[in-house]
Amino acid sequence: MGEPTESTVGGVPGTAMPTRTPLADVTNADDGYQVDVEFPGMKGKDIDVEVSGQELVVSGEIKERGHKVILRRGTRHTGRSEYRMRLPGEVNTEGVKAQMSDGVLTVTVSTTEAAKPVTS
Template sequence: MTTPVRRRNGGAMQDRPLGWTRNPLREFDQLLGEMSGLIESTVGGAAPAVAWTPLADVRESDDAFHVEIELPGVKSKDVDVEANGQELVVTGEVKEKQREGVLRRSTRRTGSFEYRLRLPGEIDAERIKGQLSDGVLTITVPKAEIAKPRHVEISETSGSTESSG
């Protein structure tokens, strides 16, 4: 009875061109690992699952950012607004209503929600205001004094100071 002969992979690898000796997916795996690390450092490794993100409009005026977020049926006590640096985070919960009878169909969103917005300029976090009216949360985020546009006066000098020589 003959026993199988085990060959080393090194012999077969030498017949291939030099570019074939490395794993072609190694760079992809490295990139995927780096992206996963970046996401975990941004969101956190044990971030709670967020069911949905509400619809919103963001406008910018000369002195503030104005954010309108649709939150129908939400009470102000169920909403939390936080500002950290240039980021605005709105979290909360839409509670399911107690119903009698059998619910045949439901298309309303319930559960936890989160809306994150990174603003393009410096903000004055101490003066942020929020108002909930008719199912729309309106947040006014004032710009910091250093971020406001300033008009620069340009003076004009009369005459030229050229010398002839």
């Protein structure tokens, strides 16, 4: 099994919309990968998880909040966040699971039988 390759380049292909790349941890095991992606302030229903071939894309958007008074200082992130990575080897696109807890989305991606290491 090779190493996963992540993209930290912001931007949605085909648009001029800038994005933020969220922090993530990637763990691999004999049966696949676990990717923990930080999406503080987002709900699970606002996050999309896509696996196409060997590419995993996790994205979401925090809408700008309407303020009834003048905002003097704003440092909280609003807008699109996107995390992309290329998984080494074939993955089971039907076996992708995602669960949100405390602002962290945990995505589990299983590898296909052909991509699993052979043990003797």
